[in-house]
Amino acid sequence: MTDNDIAVRVRGLVKRYPGKVAVAGVDLDIYAGEVFALLGPNGAGKTTTTEVLEGYRRRDEGEVSVLGTDPAKADRRWRSRIGIVAQSSRDEAEASVAELVHHYAGYYPNPRDPDEVIAAVGLESKRKTRTRKLSGGQRRRLDVALGVVGNPELLFLDEPTTGFDPEARRQFWQLIEALRTGGTTILLTTHYLDEAEHLADRVGVIADGRMIEIGTPESLGGRGARVARVRWLDADGAREIRTDQPTAEVAALISRFDGEIPELSIHRPSLEDVYLELIRTNTAAAELEAGVPA
Numbered sequence: 001m002t003d004n005d006i007a008v009r010v011r012g013l014v015k016r017y018p019g020k021v022a023v024a025g026v027d028l029d030i031y032a033g034e035v036f037a038l039l040g041p042n043g044a045g046k047t048t049t050t051e052v053l054e055g056y057r058r059r060d061e062g063e064v065s066v067l068g069t070d071p072a073k074a075d076r077r078w079r080s081r082i083g084i085v086a087q088s089s090r091d092e093a094e095a096s097v098a099e100l101v102h103h104y105a106g107y108y109p110n111p112r113d114p115d116e117v118i119a120a121v122g123l124e125s126k127r128k129t130r131t132r133k134l135s136g137g138q139r140r141r142l143d144v145a146l147g148v149v150g151n152p153e154l155l156f157l158d159e160p161t162t163g164f165d166p167e168a169r170r171q172f173w174q175l176i177e178a179l180r181t182g183g184t185t186i187l188l189t190t191h192y193l194d195e196a197e198h199l200a201d202r203v204g205v206i207a208d209g210r211m212i213e214i215g216t217p218e219s220l221g222g223r224g225a226r227v228a229r230v231r232w233l234d235a236d237g238a239r240e241i242r243t244d245q246p247t248a249e250v251a252a253l254i255s256r257f258d259g260e261i262p263e264l265s266i267h268r269p270s271l272e273d274v275y276l277e278l279i280r281t282n283t284a285a286a287e288l289e290a291g292v293p294a
């Protein structure tokens, strides 16, 4: 792997606020062209990490390279190569959607067609609407439009679909898939685990400022984490078997039961199940280390 294959390289990142270590030694590589999702509970350090990578927050320790440059020393040219959809919206209440997207496009050397971007985020019917008259979800779509109109090589999306209705989220996912196909590298933070599962090539789970695991959505939590649970009811009550051969278990049950197997279900843990288990284990380990009684 050459340096050109790596869009973001982080080693030993530490960020302290008064009385709080927000990021406590994070290592992270994001490969060029991948969608990487940063997951973690509220206050885990996702936004702080992202803001250091964007050049908006100074780090206390560690090495950071983003598109080959230290963001703490970055210039305008570097800035034009990244796109940002931050958690809080920019406030240009009197401008219309079309005015704003065209205006932002003017800041970049190689922008996308603003009208195509407006269509891609589903705001065509709101072109002439003033920003202050948009709904929360529409406002968020505009944020996404402003983040991608500069045709960035690397796009930061901090909880981009908060407030989206289900249809808008699906539409947004298509936009992200199209950007990825076009070669854009994407760092996504999200609390929607289905979003990460759908979009991300790899995910990183951060808790208490530490990266506790990095892997593909399928491999997270180790081999045992996605083992199927076969559940049914028999004379003794509810039964559950964990197995990586659920078909064989069901076949055995069919031969035991005469007819319908009561309450039969096969459940495969989702990324959300695996994530919650990881966080639970991490919290328990941290409490043990700190001497907190269970």
Ligand SMILES: Nc1ncnc2c1ncn2[C@@H]1O[C@H](COP(=O)(O)OP(=O)(O)OP(=O)(O)O)[C@@H](O)[C@H]1O
Pocket (backbone or CB within 6 Å): 017, 018, 020, 021, 022, 040, 041, 042, 043, 044, 045, 046, 047, 048, 049
């Ligand atoms: N400007 C600040 N001053 C002091 N403490 C801060 C500041 N910004 C964040 N923190 C603290 O640092 C920790 C990490 O915050 P951060 O915003 O990075 O978390 P997050 O993972 O993005 O959370 P969320 O999912 O809620 O957005 C939190 O404990 C937060 O209270």
